[in-house]
Amino acid sequence: MTNPYGGGYPSYEPGPNPYDGPAAGARAPFDGVSIAALVCSLTCCAAPVGIGLGVAGIVRTGQGRRSGRWAAVTGLVVGLLVLAAGLAFVVFAVVMGSRTVWEDEASVGQCIDVDLFDDPVKATCGEPHAGEVIWTGRFDGARVEAFGEVPLADFCAALPGLDPAYAEAIVGGDFDVRIETDSFDEDEPDSGDPFFCYLVRADGEKFDGLIGDGVGTEGA
Template identity: 70%
Template sequence: MTNPYGGGYPAYEPGSNPYDSPSYGTRPSYDGLSIAAFVCSLTCCAAPIGIGLGIAGIVRTREGRRSGRWAAVTGLVLGVLVVVLGIGFVVFAAVMGSRTVWEDEARVGQCIDLDFLDDPIKASCSEPHAGEVIWAGRFDADQAGAFTTVSRAAFCLALPLDPAYRSAIESGEYDVRVETDAFDEDDPDSGDAFFCYIDRGDGEKITGRIRDAGEQVGA
């Protein structure tokens, strides 16, 4: 075929036309590992996996070879953050658990403080503290039945308390509280562990044991 305007057509050379390129107008495919890293980093249990997948995704998406680098980077950062927060929570829970006064481990005369949840924690009797355990044991059938019908003070006064504790309650200067491991704390069953403790009604701290007549208010 001749060119009507003169001269011949230039010879076609494969690859000389950019539209012939198979990659023209296409985008790199998304990297599956990068997406998986992002998804895994959103859950506590899979966050460590998200860290590993995020590192792999960053390698696989460098220089634009695959799309999804943002997912790999985000997955790595979130995974590290979730793991660090998880470790911090475990350490915090372990520390709080070691300080908590558990119902089946409490003992009479034990001095306590209250944490930010108003739960009893161990305290030194030689330092200012919130209160003192006055009874520890397990509900029998009669005690479990009476617990829902009387005040906490009346319930604990019905127990064979040390005279010093009985006098402290009857003075009206102390509030009486009960901690129980019952599923429903207001409706315990026979066999559930519990302890009674008293603290100052006016919020003052105590130094020394009430039972030993060494109690000082506001020290």
């Protein structure tokens, strides 16, 4: 068909569809959300955010609309790993906290074990255990002064009200004396800090029963 006013009709060529991927030869823009996913996933507190951004980044980089899909995938995977590790640590901390023998909650005759960090934890007296609490209380001025001047065994043996059976176990040589204190510096306690003394087998073996009942010196 010819144009009655002269000349030909202008040709029409459709422009690029904004929903299609980048034109051939054009470089796709880098997706900032994917980079944000990777950065957030590397931090413990922001790992859940990194997971969400990673999913969004995977969607945004689909069909080549944007580059950076590797960052979105990496952010998602790392975020999941960090989140799983964080949850595992929380569970571990809760379990350890529930088993710990706290200085202001310990009681004389309480049976204990020793964990991987060499800290006393709760144990059942009827089963093999590592030691037994022999005295609980708080530091005062005199005890703070004595604590730094005498051996630990002598310090615990001289505490008021110590059961004679425990005093005998201290001097008998079958047990070592240990102390657990709530001081910032365990070697320099302050007046008012709670603490407890406890005994463990000198040979490192566990025993059944209670030291105060005359058992534990033969081993299990």
